Amino acid sequence: MDINRNNYEAFMLDLLEGRLSVNEQKKLNDFLKHHPEYVADLPDIDLLSLEKPRLTYPLRDLLKKELPTKDTRISAANFDLFSIARMEGDLSPQQEEEHRYMVSVDDKRLEEWAAWQNTRLVPEDILFPEKRKLRRNKALKGRVLWLSVLAAAASITLVLVLLRMDHLMPGSELSVAGPEESLPTQEQPIAMQETPLNAEVIPLTVTEETTMPAVQEEAVVAVKNPEPEIRKESLAELSESPPQIIPDPIEPRPLSIATQLSSNSGLAAGSSDRIEPLALPQVSSNLSSLSVTQLAELDRRELINEFTEENDISLMSVANAGIKGINKLTGSEISLLASKDEDGEISGFRLKSKRFSFSKPLAREQ
Amino acid sequence: MTVEEYNKAVDAYADNLFRFVLKNLKNEAMAGDVIQDTFEKLWVKLEDVSGLKVKTYLFTSAYHTMIDYIRKEKRYADTDPLTLNEANESEHYSDLAEILEQAVQNLPEDQRAVLMLRDYEGYSYREIAEITKLSESQVKVYIYRARVYLKNYIGSMEKVI
Helix, strand or coil: CCCCCCCHHHHHHHHHCCCCCHHHHHHHHHHHHHCHHHHHHCCCCCCCCCCCCCCCCCCHHHHCCCCCCCCCCCCCCCHHHHHHHHHHCCCCHHHHHHHHHHHHCCHHHHHHHHHHHCCCCCCCCCCCCCHHHHCCCHHHHHHHHHHHHHHHHHHHHHHHHHHHHHCCCCCCHHHHHCHHHHCCCCCCCCCECCCCCCCCCCCCCCCCCCCCHHHHHHHHHHHHCCCHHHHHHHHHHHHHCCCCCCCCCCCCHHHHHHHHHHHHCCCCHHHCCCCCCECCCCCCHHHHCCCHHHHHHHHHHHHHHHHHHCCCCCHHHHHHHHHHHHHHHHCCCCEEEEEECCCCCEEEEEEECCCCEEEEECCCCC | CCHHHHHHHHHHHHHHHHHHHHHHHCCHHHHHHHHHHHHHHHHHCCCCCCHHHHHHHHHHHHHHHHHHHHHHHHHHHHCCHHHHHHHHHCCCCCCHHHHHHHHHHHCCHHHHHHHHHHHCCCCCHHHHHHHHCCCHHHHHHHHHHHHHHHHHHHHHHHHHC
16 A cells, blocks of 8 residues: 555554554655655654664573583583583583683582582482393293294194094094095005905993093993984995095094994995905904094093193193194104203204104203 | 393393383383383394394383373373372472482473483483484483473472471
């Protein structure tokens, strides 16, 4: 907005109250130069010069908080900062000497210096009460890793074994010799026997020698209530599949399958040329007379018993249980051995089977 | 870093670390948790941490874990005005050490931690900056401000006594 004789007073008022911008002040100056008759109306300020007054705050230096550098000279204003700097070791030898001198010649500054020194924190003797628990064992780390891998594998196997056995139905024993178990391995070559399927059935008898009375009772019940319909289906499936059944050299389950199949189904005689009994090691008669379900239950309880008999269920016991499960499933003879040193600490492991042997020494505990 | 070096670090720094954290948190259980967490992290990263840098690693880890605790506690304290009143009532002083202790607790958390790292552990500005992720000049300013506050606080309390 241009200044003219109609509005110049408003601009003068704004000038008085400090609301005029620099540009507007220049315009007002120009207006008054061209119209000097209005200068008399100006407020009581030196409008034409508009120079800032040169005022200084006398204690301005005391307000400065510049941290001392190597070039800063000590003064009354920065004495406190120098005191802190001296405590922190930030002063040059010359600056420190100047500070020391200033303190020595002035009692008030000596007190100040003492007060600054009181701000230094003194470490207390505080001990962490559980420090021992923080310490780690070198052998333990390797052991934990190694056993963790073993235990993980073993646990999965164990779960599979337990689940599998829990879900076995009386008429579905054939699944024991299912595809995953019928895969031949070099450790366990398939051995076939020419004995016909309708071989003599071993009678189911329960003797007092058996360690699981409850299971024996269940076995009797199972035999008294056979499920022939299911068995027929199972046999039909069996007759369609290749006649390869893996013998289990450890457990007598396959024999039990064969004998029960032949005894419980009327079709066994007609299938004798297709399904052949297996070559099996000698087993006690009381075990061989149990069905797969009962044997599975025995296995499961045996495993659980082995677990719980130990005072401490360690990773080693879990691993061993899992490996035992693997052995039962595959007919392998894998074993996990731990060697101990003179202190009774585990110093190494050895995983051994017929085909391989793998040992892993562990470093001695720190 | 080897397991042996790890165990040496436990012996050498666990107490210092505990003191540093305890003085900041004022809660022994929480301080213990921080120390456990800190060494657990070190154990997990054993192969990555150099034996020469382990002290800095421990203090850095503990400092940041501690800051997390303090911020969580602040959130709880903000919703519980009784905590502040109880704190005020517990201010009884008998000697300079107690006054200083109280003054330190009144410092902002950044200044307090930085000052403790300086006085308790003797860390340089650069090392403290590395631990706290502050700039060196920030560290220096915090230490200076903290000292000014402590001196003024001690002076005012001495007058009261």
